[in-house]
Amino acid sequence: ADLKVLVTGAAGQIAYSLLYSIANGDVFGKDQSVTLVMLDIAPMAGVLEGVVMELQDCALPSLKKVISTTTVEEAFADIDYAILVGAMPRRQGMERKDLLKANAKIFKEQGQALDKFAKKTVKVLVVGNPANTNCLIALTAAPSIPKDNFTCLTRLDQNRAQSQIAARLGVSNDCVSNVIIWGNHSSTQYPDVAHASVKCGDTESSVVSCVKDDNWLNGEFITTVQKRGGAVIAARKLSSAMSAAKAICDHVRDWHFGTKGDKWTSMGIYSNGSNYGIKEGIIYSVPVRIAPGGAFTAVTGLSISDFARSKMDETAEELFGEKLMAMEFMSS
């Protein structure tokens, strides 16, 4: 059957890369026909029409239908996937709290729309920042949809970490696997390579033993990944878009088709209190293995050093702080 995929913020810069990849079959496969639903706000209706024209002009075989809309009811009707990119961007001088407030309103409304109009099996990926907390807000506003159907994007952070390691070792990106992103998609995230491996020919070795520089791994490597989003903004005067779209494709493809063998990937998922001492009630990024069709389980039993423990707790604490603020805004 046809897959109905919603992208919000469809007139924005991430969507401009993302929509093409989805329509081209890079996410769900070339043989899977897709109906793309594009939502943006009314002032962007004209731009949205332009993007629709371009999608038509790509003449892609797997793109069955395009629906562009500025109403939530139409956008969320019977969808299989919701990729929630649209959000109020952070403007200069705006505090994190102001951003949270503006976005709490958007994600509460969209959570309610998911609850009312989407399929109960819908898979939701939240990208708009603050991604973890926006995801928690949407999940809370959609009680009829299972909590495990809600995830937020930390794949961009994972890809950044993977590429830093590959560059350091002078190997290609696909030689490096099982990097972990713990916690928030923010500068408190903990990119962890303690369990990561690098494949050279037929042999697989640990990243830690190949890099042979714990100072770098526990210092500059971590801060580079944590601050990479800010570095791109400083350089481009716009936030990352091409790499964000690529990471969204990776996340959704793995969620749809599953992870391979014993490999894992990181995504922000609802914390039920049973993983690595992270308390219940936030969206926290952990390593997961995914079965074909999308059921996922957190990878358990990994050894956690004292260093890792403190980093993992720090980012959890930030998320509980964000949650407190968000709940205040949600009830108002």
Ligand SMILES: NC(=O)c1ccc[n+]([C@@H]2O[C@H](COP(=O)([O-])OP(=O)(O)OC[C@H]3O[C@@H](n4cnc5c(N)ncnc54)[C@H](O)[C@@H]3O)[C@@H](O)[C@H]2O)c1
């Ligand atoms: N999680 C991540 O890894 C990651 C990475 C990069 C960017 N981001 C975030 O993704 C978001 C989008 O980034 P962008 O560069 O595409 O921004 P953008 O400003 O170019 O596009 C955002 C679009 O969302 C639309 N929008 C705003 N409110 C909406 C609503 N209520 N419903 C539907 N659409 C709405 C805007 O009109 C705009 O067209 C930002 O919040 C950014 O911070 C997250």
Ligand SMILES: O=C(O)C[C@H](O)C(=O)O
């Ligand atoms: O938009 C941002 O604040 C940065 C973005 O989330 C990124 O990681 O590139």
